[in-house]
Amino acid sequence: MLENNITEELESPKLPKRIPKYLNLEESVRLLIECDKSPRDHCIMTLFLNCALRLSELVSLNVEQVGSDVLTINGKGNKERKIFLTPAAKKSLTKWLIIRKELNLETNALFVSRCRKRITTRGVQNIVKKYICAAKLDPSQISAHKLRHTAATLMYKYGKVDIRSLQQILGHETIATTEIYTHIDEQQLQSAVNSNPLALMFN
Numbered sequence: 001m002l003e004n005n006i007t008e009e010l011e012s013p014k015l016p017k018r019i020p021k022y023l024n025l026e027e028s029v030r031l032l033i034e035c036d037k038s039p040r041d042h043c044i045m046t047l048f049l050n051c052a053l054r055l056s057e058l059v060s061l062n063v064e065q066v067g068s069d070v071l072t073i074n075g076k077g078n079k080e081r082k083i084f085l086t087p088a089a090k091k092s093l094t095k096w097l098i099i100r101k102e103l104n105l106e107t108n109a110l111f112v113s114r115c116r117k118r119i120t121t122r123g124v125q126n127i128v129k130k131y132i133c134a135a136k137l138d139p140s141q142i143s144a145h146k147l148r149h150t151a152a153t154l155m156y157k158y159g160k161v162d163i164r165s166l167q168q169i170l171g172h173e174t175i176a177t178t179e180i181y182t183h184i185d186e187q188q189l190q191s192a193v194n195s196n197p198l199a200l201m202f203n
Contacts, residue, residue, distance in 0.1 A: 021141050022150040025158070034134040041127050043096040044111060047071075048128075048144065050089045052151035052170055055144045059121050061110040063100075066093055075171040083169060152178075 028049055035041040057073050065072045070082045109118035128144045155161045167178040
C-alpha cells in the first residue's frame with residue numbers, strides 16, 4: 001500500500017465554458033410579435049425577455065409578488081430578490097392582470113392554464129415552443145431557459161450592464177456563473193480587431 005496519494009499534485013483539465021444559445025434582438029422582437037394576440041402568453045414572454053427569470057421562478061409567481069415597479073422573486077434556495085420592471089413588462093402585466101381579474105380565479109397564481117389552475121413548467125415550455133415555431137425559429141435550439149440567456153445577453157450587450165449588477169438580476173451566488181452570459185459575439189470581435197490603429201495602414 002502506498003503511504004502517499006500519488007494523484008494529489010495532478011491538475012485536472014479545465015472544461016471549456018460553452019457559449020449559451022440565445023436570440024438576437026431581431027429574433028426576440030419577432031417572438032414577441034407572434035404572441036401579441038394572447039395577453040397571458042405575451043406577458044410570459046415579456047417577463048422572460050425583460051427580467052431574465054428562471055422557468056421555475058416564473059411558474060411559481062403569485063399576484064402579490066407584482067409591485068408597481070418591482071417583481072419580487074423567490075429564487076434558488078428560497079432566496080428573495082427584487083427585479084425592477086421595464087416599461088414593456090409593466091404594460092404587459094397590467095394588460096394580463098385586468099383579464100385575469102375577470103376570470104374570478106380561486107388561485108393566487110399569476111399565470112394559469114386553461115384549467116384555471118397554476119400553469120406548469122411543461123405548459124410554459126409548450127407555449128414557448130409554439131411561438132418559437134410560429135416565428136420560424138429553431139425549437140431544438142431555443143427553449144424557455146434560452147430566453148433567460150437572451151435577456152442577460154441583451155442587457156449586457158446593449159445596456160452596458162456591469163457583471164455585478166447582472167449577477168444580482170439573475171440571482172447567481174457566484175460571479176463565475178454569471179460570466180457565461182458576458183460572451184462576446186463575432187460582431188464585437190470584428191469591431192475590436194478593427195479598432196487597432198494599424199488596421200487601415202495598407203502600405
